[in-house]
Amino acid sequence: MNQPSPAIVTQHAVRPLPRVALVLFCLAYLLPGFVGRDPWKREDITAFGFMSSLAELFNGHASSWLKPLLMGQADPGAAILPYWLGAWAIQWAPSWITPDAAVRIPFALLLVMAMAATWYAVFALARNPSAQPIAFAFGGEAQPIDYARALADGGLLALIACLGLARLAHETTPALAQLSFTAALFFGLANLAAHRRTALVTIAMALPSLALSGAPSTALLLGTGGALVMAYQERRTIRVRMLDVGLIFLICLATAQLSSWMDVWRWRLHSPSFKDVQPMAKLFIWFLWPAWPLAIWTLWRWRLQVAQAWKHPHLALPLWFLAVTVCSTIGTGLSDRTLLLALPAIATLAAFALPTLERSLSALVDWFTLVFFSVCALTIWVVWLSMQTGWPAQPAANVARLAPGFSFSFSAPVFGIAAVATMAWMALVKWRAGRHRAAIWKSLVLPASGAALCWLLLMTLWLPLLNFGRGYAPLVDKVSSLIGPTACVNTQGLALSQSAAFAHHGRYRLIPIDTPKAPDCHWLIADHIALKEVGVSLQTWRHRETIFRPTDDTEAIVIFERAMP
Structure with missing residues (x-):
């Protein structure tokens, strides 16, 4: 029945x-x-x-299409198809599109x-x-x-x-x-x-x-x-x-x-x-x-x-x-x-x-969503304003403490997109309170729009800060300023993400130090945690500097220069 x-x-x-x-x-x-x-x-x-x-692209470090490799290591998750899609996009994209955009x-x-x-x-x-x-x-x-x-x-x-x-x-x-x-x-x-x-x-x-x-x-x-x-x-x-x-x-x-x-x-x-x-x-x-x-x-x-x-x-x-x-x-x-x-x-x-849905429950969803995402959007705007003008002072001070070395600049197109999105949110709230009250999908309009608004604001107003804080480019730039352009770089204990970052941002030819018949490069970069476990020969390498990722004092790269005979 x-x-x-x-x-x-x-x-x-x-x-x-x-x-x-x-x-x-x-x-x-x-x-x-x-x-x-x-x-x-x-x-x-x-x-x-x-x-x-x-x-x-990585200076001759090509891998098999049936078993993608990065610095000689396979993907722990054994994925294949997503990497094919990305590689085809890189190969087929016109030259004016960067590989990471392709x-x-x-x-x-x-x-x-x-x-x-x-x-x-x-x-x-x-x-x-x-x-x-x-x-x-x-x-x-x-x-x-x-x-x-x-x-x-x-x-x-x-x-x-x-x-x-x-x-x-x-x-x-x-x-x-x-x-x-x-x-x-x-x-x-x-x-x-x-x-x-x-x-x-x-x-x-x-x-x-x-x-x-x-x-x-x-x-x-x-x-x-x-x-x-x-x-x-x-x-x-x-x-x-x-x-x-x-x-x-x-x-x-x-x-x-x-x-x-x-x-x-x-x-x-x-x-x-x-x-x-x-x-x-x-x-x-x-x-x-x-x-x-x-x-x-x-x-x-x-x-x-x-x-x-x-x-x-x-x-x-x-x-x-x-x-x-x-x-x-x-x-x-x-x-x-x-x-x-x-x-x-x-x-x-x-x-x-x-x-x-009962009307009371639908109203509860709307009010909670309105308050939650409005507060989130306001917070994003306030931090952005503080980074631009220094007022209010505390958000800018927090950014300077958490992301030392970050410098912010104003972008009119980014500001325009964020402003239009925020005004659209306000108009949507007014629209939700008035017309189309009977539509059954009405209770999900504000949650979906609020999520989209906050994501858009993060990816416009905060994008430079997020790229600085979550990306490897600042770390690679610091290392590059020390070692400069070079034919090859030996590596010791780098994570796959670190290796990919140095190959992409620094355009270095990376060769693990334990690779059979590895060429003798002038510079060695090593992860500081892996270095504590393995170490390097002090007769061969001379420590030059330890560079921390700006937003994470637990991640650092130790740089060695080959000792002169």
Whole structure:
């Protein structure tokens, strides 16, 4: 027996979010972070290093396309496909585009794909009969297509609103590729009943792509479990259901075989303990905010359907994706990059809370969002004003203490973009308080817009400071001022991120000191922590200087000069 839907929605409540406004909003969230930013430590610059090595930029340190190497070391995460995408972008980009800017192009498109796949997945799941609102006795209920479109808009807004998405989704790392292909797989499974051929092609693309992006076990779990979840569709014949499950299982087997052939299986299991409870709670609360309260509300209001979830794919499919990614996060040491893969699923669950929200709860979400993001935006502006004018004095003093040596300059275009974005936020708050009060997606407009505003302000007003604080360019510039241009530099114990930074920013040919038949370079740079464990021959090398990264006194580079015979 099918349980009644808790959604009571009128046609008036599913008015569409204007498409132009939605596209412009997505672009305002997408572009900041991909334009004008240096590669940051550590995963971002490390991934760029692997891509540049494949593209043969690092002074002859080319690596195999089947096993990307950086300074002779393989990626611990065994990702391959994201590095191919970045290397191809470097090779195909025109000469006026710098390599670090070129690699951001395919990754920006991956974020676009993740957004689009989430929208269409929610749209497909919302058209399922069990997800539809209750039909009124005298008509006037929301039409299926309009209802699905309104929920899809809400799902996309919920995805953008998640605080954990902003930074990781704007890095050129395998994590973004995994998010994009997880969303594509989610889309394919959600559309299996309505658009079978498109869905199977998408699944056949997404599963091996996710595996080659460093998540083969997650790909197989999501694919096999998702196939079983979507097999139970009352509108389809048993023969079609079983055929689709069999085809997806074959794709999973082929993906497993490909993963073995490409040697991308990595087991990074971590046994959770009681001391992990508090960090785990903090990670889940802030990373998945504000989608997780709405997802819990969905599970409560749709609880009768949750009890028979296998009959209701709009609940079962996102619950399966969420369960797999949350368990993977716990089992891999609370990695936020693993939890990133849960965002399309939890955004979908949050979307299905919208037609059941009570007015008081919706108002609470609006007021909390308004206060939280307004305070965040005001803080960003105040710190920027302090760095520009010295008033108020305390923020500028804090910046000088935390980022010694940083000098700030005024940029009229940056100021204009930030000012327009802030005025748009004010106009949106006024708009939210007035018109379109009945639209079911209204409760997620302010959370998504607030997240986009604060991210845009950070990536405009604070971008020079963030590049200085999170990048390696200041450290490399200090080292370069001492050693100057040189044919080669020996290295000792450098992390992959440090090696990539010196190769990119300094254009040095780096040769580890323990490399067989390594040439005798005039300079040696070593990580100060690794140096304590290994040391160098004082008969061969003479210590010149120890240089700390300006914003981190725990990270330093020790410079040695070859002793004269």
